[in-house]
Structure formats: C-alpha cells, structure tokens
Amino acid sequence: MQPILIAIASLMALGALAQTHGKTPWGDPDLQGSWSNATTTPLERPAKYAGREFLTKEEMAAQNKQTAVATDKRDTPGTPEDVNGAYNGFWWERGWSDGRTSLIYDPPDGRIPPMTPQGKERKAEQARRNQTNEGGELGAGPFNGPEDVELYTRCIIRAALPRVPTGYDNNYEIVQTPGYVAILQEQMHETRVIPLDGRPHLASDVRQWLGDSRGHWEGNTLVVETTNFSDQASFEGSTKNMRLVERWTRAADDRLDYRFTVEDPATWTRPWSAAIAWTKTGNLYEYACHEDNYGLYGILAGARAQEKAAVRK
C-alpha cells in the first residue's frame, strides 16, 4: 500500500511540476518578460510568392543577407543621401525573416482583404489630403502646424494597435498579477493595463488612442479584445469601430506566439488575421520622444523660414 501511495504521490508531484512550468506563482500561464516582435517578414505576401506560405531555405538566407547588407550600408560620407540614411546596423533592429512569406495567414492568400466601397472612399480622401496637405499625415509639407505632421513624429503614439514590427524599438514588457496583465510598449512608453475580470467595456463615447482592452484566459492563451478606438488613429485604414482580438500563447521559454484578428465592416470585406513571433529580448529603455522632439521643432521652424525666404525673393 505504502509504496503505491508514494508512487502516486511522486507522479502527482511530477505532474504538478509539469504544470507549474510556465505558470505564475498564482497559477496563470506565465507570459512575463521582455519581448521583441521584430521580423522582416512583411505583413502582406509579395506578389512573387503568390500561392506559397513559406520561403525556401535559400530564399530565406538571401533575404537575411539582404537585410544585413541594407541595414548597414552608407552613402558617400558628407552627402545629403548619407545623412538621410544615417541609421546603420547599430540603430536598426529589424529582426530577420521568420521563414514565411507574410505575417497574414488569413485570408490564405496572405493579403489584406479587399476594402469595402466606404473603405476605398476614405482611403482616396486620405490620399488627397496627404497630397494637398490638409492634415497630411504622410508629411509632404508645408507643415502649417503640428497637426500636419504624422502622429509618430509628434510623439503621440508609435502606431495604432495592433502593433506590427517596424525598424527599431519593437520591444514590449509583460508583467502579470492576479486579475491584470500589463504590457509596457517601449514606444511610446505607455502601458496597456488589461483587466481580466470580465468587466464591460468603457461607454462607447469614451475613445482612446489605444482603445479599451479586456482580457481572459482560454487554456494557456491570453485573449484580449480591444474596442473604443479613437478616430484620430487608424490601422491600415480602419475606423474607430474596429474590433481587435489578440492572442498570446507561450510557445517556448524564449518565444510567445502572438496572433491578431481585426474586423471592421466599414473598412474590409472580411476579418483578417496575422501571426508574429514575440522573441525574448533584453532590457527595455525609456523612449522619451516628445520631451526632446527637435525633429518636429525643426520641421516647423524650417517651414516658416522657407516661407520667409520665398517672400524675400
């Protein structure tokens, strides 16, 4: 009797060990740590890879080589081209190919689904505004005031949610506590505080740059639904009524599997989804941006100086 009991007890201990691996002390799946979602795999599948989800080994090696060379090239020192391209391998943090041809996996063609007529109309209007520079977010000038410059240059947000990788600072810190998950985004140093207690969303007229997130666990996966977005920020042409669902699952000690699905019937003809690996990274640092925004100051001061010079002529 006794040996069997001991055997059962040790089996249970082993089972408990297996279960506590990757769990927080209070028993939730443990996603905590510093993560980077950097990758050169594009959001949408390039035409040349149509019909294929994965790169060949050779294609992947060639793409990574191209990344290594392109992030570290210099133009002739002292030329404007060299200054424009002053970011070299030290600054870039582009990551590497993850072996797939696109981050989007649904629809299966790896492309953002066609826009609805409304969505197309808004996109055309935005393109027109960018060209004539009435609040031209793409920064074509003449920069009458800060509103004419894009949100990132103004240091308001790096980008709307969901976050897809960019050139550098693709870093996130996840800290969990019973009832909450916090995700600190290195750019723009804001924390997404995500309640897990099933409370309702904010009133629909309360809009935030990063929306309003609610989370829950589905097995080992953290599922976060975000609504209440602002109409001042847009993800790939979305409206403020976009609904975002994100999923984080621990795939390995040094990797989280991250997936998002966006739906916005006023923009796209169907919902679409992408997967991005979050890989373990080092310390996060403070991305102070607005506080030392000489860029925006220079853009506006430069535009006024150009106007003065034009008047003199």
Added chain:
Amino acid sequence: MGSWFGVSLVLAVLPVLAQTPAYRAPRLAGTDHPNLDGLWQALTEANWDIQAHAAQPGPPEFGALYAEPAGPGIVEGNEIPYQPWALAKKKENFEKRLTRVNTDGVRLEPLDPEAKCYMPGVPRANYMPFPFQIIQGDKKIIMAYEFASASRLIRLDKAEPAPVESYMGWSNGRWDGDTLVVDVTGFNEKTWFDRAGNFHSEALHVVERWTPAGPDVLQYEAQIEDPKVFTRPWKLSFPLYRRLDKNAQFLEFKCVPFSEELVYGHLRKKTGK
C-alpha cells in the same frame, strides 16, 4: 467635543507614523510579499507646491477655475535644504514657468515641464492629481501613470546600475519586510517636483518606501538626495489611496496634443495674411 476631536485625530494619524505598521496586507498569491496591486492616487496639493502654501489665484480670465488650492505640504519639516544658488534658481523657474526662454540654444519654450507634458519624474508621478496603477508581478513591477503615459519598470529580480539617464529614472526594487524599497537613479535634470519650480539635477537619487497601511492605503515615503542642489538629504511622505469608485479604471491621459500650442504655437503658420 474639542478633546474628543483631538483624540480621534491622533488615532487617525498613528498608523501612518508607526515604523512597523500593525496592518498585515494580503500576500501576492503564491509569494511571501504583500500585494500592492491597484489603482492608486494621492490626495494632496503637492503637485502645485510640495511645501506648505496658501491658496493662489490662477489666470484671472478663467475666474476660480485654475486657482491653486492651499496645502499643508508633504516635505518633512517643510524645509527643502537648497544650496543658495539653487534657491535662486527655484524662484527663477517659477517666474519664468510660462515665459518662452531659450535654454538649449535651439528651442524657445516655457520652462514648466508639466505644462509641456514631459514625463513627470519620480517622486512627482506619485502625487500628481491623476491615478496610477501598480501591476505587481513576481519578478518585476510595472507602475503605469496616466499623466503623459509614463511608465516605470521596477526590477525585483536583478538590481542593475542605471545604464543611461532618463525622465522616470532606473528603478531597482527589494523587499524590506512588508515595505517595497525602490532605489531610483539615472535621472536627467529636466523634471521638477511641482509647479512651484522646485527642481533637482541629474545627480538626483531617490529611495522610495511603499508600505501597506490598510486595505486601501499605502504609506509612501521618498528620500531625496542630490549633492549638486541640496545641502543634505530630505524626505517627503504622504498616503496613497485606492480608487474605490465602482467604475474606476486606468485611462489614457496622452497630453502631448494638449501641449502643442504652448510648445510649437509660435512656429505655426500665421493665417489670414
């Protein structure tokens, strides 16, 4: 009546003064440490002036709207031990808080960093009139502040020296019994303690002590050390209260767009000419 009031006042103040609080906070599940989680907010007038002050008028065109509330101050002993030059600088800060001055050879800007929506620094972030959320993990703690979307990452697992200067500093945390002690270094010189112009240099060193004093109260204390500005270390302290309102939630206060007219207004194209 008067003596009864006096007694209850003493009783109310006692737990705050006690070195070893009788209160034992619930543990963070699965750990031996108190759970400091929650949405917290200070109830002080220290953001206007950390020292005792009488009420002050605001800009007259807004009536009573932006007048400054009186406050008893949060500085222990109410004295900030400035070096003589620094006291003069504090006064200048206040006088020029909304005047465009050129301090860096490039930009013309008013001095007040809160008006410009700069990240508020430490300890000020903890007594601004905005809530902030503590999310306590087992290896790190995030303190998320509504004002300017500032965040702090407090490392409990490994203390490292500050790698670079920053607005919110570099925070290493450890437990001293039920008190979370956070050693903060690596500051720049660009934040103030309040709207009165109280300031520090990049040599600032803050040691914070966060102690649960009741289910909905954290007692907060910060020791301030900056040999370039002050003649000795000094302390400030105040309680933090849990936000108990039913719908309390951490919300965004991204104030950059609110500050742009003040920061860039003079660079705006003049219209109608």
